[in-house]
Amino acid sequence: MQQSLKILTYNIHKGFNAGNRHFMLHQMREALVSTDADVMCLQEIQGSHLQNAKKIQGWPTHSQAEFIATAGWPFYAYGKNVVHNQGDHGNAILSKYAFSQWENLNVSPYAWASRSVLHAIIHLPANNTAMHILCIHFGLSGKERQLQIATLCDRIDSHVPPDAVLIVAGDFNDWRGQAQRLFHEHLQLQEVFQVLQANHARSFPAWLPFLAMDRIYYRGLTPLSCERLAFKPWHLLSDHTPLMATFVL
Numbered sequence: 019m020q021q022s023l024k025i026l027t028y029n030i031h032k033g034f035n036a037g038n039r040h041f042m043l044h045q046m047r048e049a050l051v052s053t054d055a056d057v058m059c060l061q062e063i064q065g066s067h068l069q070n071a072k073k074i075q076g077w078p079t080h081s082q083a084e085f086i087a088t089a090g091w092p093f094y095a096y097g098k099n100v101v102h103n104q105g106d107h108g109n110a111i112l113s114k115y116a117f118s119q120w121e122n123l124n125v126s127p128y129a130w131a132s133r134s135v136l137h138a139i140i141h142l143p144a145n146n147t148a149m150h151i152l153c154i155h156f157g158l159s160g161k162e163r164q165l166q167i168a169t170l171c172d173r174i175d176s177h178v179p180p181d182a183v184l185i186v187a188g189d190f191n192d193w194r195g196q197a198q199r200l201f202h203e204h205l206q207l208q209e210v211f212q213v214l215q216a217n218h219a220r221s222f223p224a225w226l227p228f229l230a231m232d233r234i235y236y237r238g239l240t241p242l243s244c245e246r247l248a249f250k251p252w253h254l255l256s257d258h259t260p261l262m263a264t265f266v267l
Contacts, residue, residue, distance in 0.1 A: 021144030022242070023265045026055035027187040027232055029155070029258035032064045032107055033082055036223060036257035041074050046255050047086045053247070053262060057140065058091065058112040059153035059187040065098060066105035083110035090114070097122025097136035099155065109136040109153045109188065116141050118148065125169045126157075133157055135170060137177070144267055150178045154188035160196065167197050174205055183238040183267065189258065193229045207235040210244045210263040219246040221259040232261050239265040 028050070033043030050058065064070075064082045071077045078085035087094040091112035097120075099108035111120070120138035136153040154170065156163045170186070178184055186207060190197055195218075201207040211219040211234070218230035227248060234244070244263040252259055 020266045021142060021147075023057065023142070023149075023239070023267070024053070024055045024262060025057050025059070025185055025187060025234055025265065026050070026053055026260055026262040027059040027061075027153075027189075027234055028260035029061040029189045029232065029256060030063055030082070031256040031258065032062050032067075035255060036225065041076060042255045043078070043082060043085065044076055045251060047089050049251055049255065050086060051089050053260075055262060056114050057151060057185070059151065059185075060086070060110045060112065061153070061155040061189045062107055063096065063110045064105065064107045065096060067107075068104050070104075083112065087112045093117055093140075095120040095136060095138050097134050097153075099134045100132045108134060109155055111136055111138045111151055111153050113138075113140050113151075115143070123169075123173060125166045133162075133166060135173065137173065142183075142267065147183060147267060149183040149185065152184075152186045152188075154186065154190065156189070156191050158191055160194065163190075163192060163196055167200055171200055171204055181238065184236065185239075186235040187233065187261075189231055190233050191231055192233070193231060197233070201235055205237070207237050210234045210236060210241045210265075211246075211261070214241055214244050219244070219259075219261050221246060221261060223257050224248075224253045224255070224259045227259050232258060234261055234263045236263075236265060239267060241265050
């Protein structure tokens, strides 16, 4: 029996709107629930922040990953990117299906630019399938991204079997398309919007997207549809637009 999978990637901007004036995490959670995504890759998700917890009304008592996960995703993993004296933030994977394992990997070539890749293996009921999910948030400089892409390729080569189901999703900050050649030629990964709509989705900034920053790459799956969630209320929430794709095993 074929199983369909709905994958979403979203940079939630630590729960704030684009101008950092309004805390929108509760509205974000409500909007994410409406997508009914099976697996979500979230970036810039706050683990803790001592000052915000004291001064912002509605700040969750637990991490933002757990706060969102309790609305419909029984399983979640959170990996820290940045740790400072007020708290931490990073990437998270939320899933309706159980993890068999997960690991957070430091891919920062420079001490001043902390970045990580969150790699999880999710157990899918259909045909007892293991699916590898890598949630990423790459750096802003071209040289930094080149090194991070190379590290990611090494990770997939060494830890993901060639015939395994694989999703690599997140905020690539890759408006120059550096990742595309290596991902396609070396890893045989395809990007769902490029396959189904001939171009990467423009996802930043949310109020008038013109940069293709976010991606959903896949291997070992058949894509059915993909969608950039640019309609109300998404353009009023984070500074990024979420991307969502449906696949079948």
